[in-house]
Amino acid sequence: MKQMLKLGLTLAAFAVVSCFLLALVNSITAPVIAQKQTAKMNEGMKTVFAGADSFEQVTDYKASTDPAVTIVNMYIAKKDGKAVGAVTQVSGPTYDHAVILVGIDMNRTVTGVQFLELTDSPGFGLKASDASYKTRSGTTFYGQFTGKNANDGFVVNKTFEAISGATITSKGVANLISQGTYSAGDYLAEKYGGAASTGNAPSAAEQPVTFTFENAAADICGAVTLENVPFDASYYPHNMIINREVLLKNESGTVVAAAVQVSGQTYGENGGSLVTVVGADRVILGTRIIRIQDTPNLGMNTATPSFYNQFASKSADQDLRAGQAYDAVSGATISSDCVADMVKVSAYEAAGIMEKHGGKAAPAGSADYTLNEHYQEE
């Protein structure tokens, strides 16, 4: 007991002395740091909005639509007492974390972007705030946003150039800019007659979603009852496994569609499983991902609605080839193509079931379809 007390007290003594020392240093440096930051802030505001002579802080602005991003401050830029634009201070995740200032004028055109803080990797993400780093168009990374209109959106490698080796930082910064300009633009439109927004609110990055078989059927067809259909479990079309075949019936018991779940390779062996629903006219009503194991932010994005919704309203008999029937997830071509192959196989199977229940017959030669086939057959 005595020993424990001694240890505890020693530890406490060291902690207290250290705290005292830190408090002492902090009391000396805190005002200097605060002063530097205010100076940086004012200087930053002048650089992101050169045409203003004063800045008035406002607080009743719209919050960011991305929960991870915070709009810390907003200032209305004024010239001769008249509002000419706004500057927002936005804080949020990049690869690590960034705080930026972004200015826009009354037309929602970006007047400048400035970093107040960026804690990404030196040599990579930190290039975003580096004045000596140049994009291919000769501007700094943050400088390339100047003159861009927020209504056009900030899309990587379309409206701005990402830093090679630091795509996540680049996209993160663009997201902060979108949030800041959207909120500021709407504030200006509401109170000072600025240009209105023509696009939707910037959304947080699309997240992959997976469904159960039942939820997927309900999501595609609404209220239907499911009736399992027996199938040949030893039949593996294109090395895929058929997990389940189901008839979807409406309230009066009429068969409206058939759903087939298959599992197969994506980027890795047996990486995913999905269900495709096909109607009587052999058209895909929709497809949903049931399970996917892949690289986050890349192959996993095949489970985002913007990817799998591309297959809806395609014919079950057409080939689903990359670039023609659908756009692959950027950076995840193999995963995308494998998912498309699974969609094709499940859709053709489902169309076959529908054929037996009053659906359209398969056109001649349609059974001989080709797939993207990234995998090697052993």
Added chain:
Amino acid sequence: MAKNNRFAAFVNGIVKENPLLVLSIGLCSSLAVTTNVFNGIGMGLAMTFVLIMSEMIISLFRRQIPEDIRLPIFIIIIAAFTTIVQLLLNAYIPSLSDALGVFLPLIVVNCIIMGRVESYASKNKVLDSVLDAFGMGLGYTWVLFVISLVREFLGSGTFFGIRVLPEAYTIAFFSRAPGGFFVFGLLTALTLGISKAAAKKGDAK
């Protein structure tokens, strides 16, 4: 302790037991920040300061620190000095603290400090510990300086941010992590080679 030994304690860290090249500890921050000379030297000096202060304080109180809880106490002391460096840099050299980013707070977990504190400062007198820290810090700093010199010259074509090589002749490989390992590996081989040759010469005499 004789004067000679004190000098040995100081020189030890510079080549013979260089923390990076010979002991191979504390590598991650050193490879990460050495993309330019300014960062390399800045990191080296920040690290040296924390090392000297921590070794000094720990050596001073080495008899008061109970064996059982020495590690938490070391951590408290190291963390306190790291935070002090961080606050000072934030206040007076913000450009350096911006450039070093997350690696500045990470000095706390740098194994060079923990290693020297545990194996040297907690067992030796204050003056020796300070000299050891000074030598180790200098050993760390010069290696960082050399690595960053090579990497900045070949990778970015600059020296302290001043362009000396046209951009078209730079090799981006050297500003990336593999380039860091490459330069570090060559430097390690060179140091080992020289010290081995020197040892042989010594034997021959």
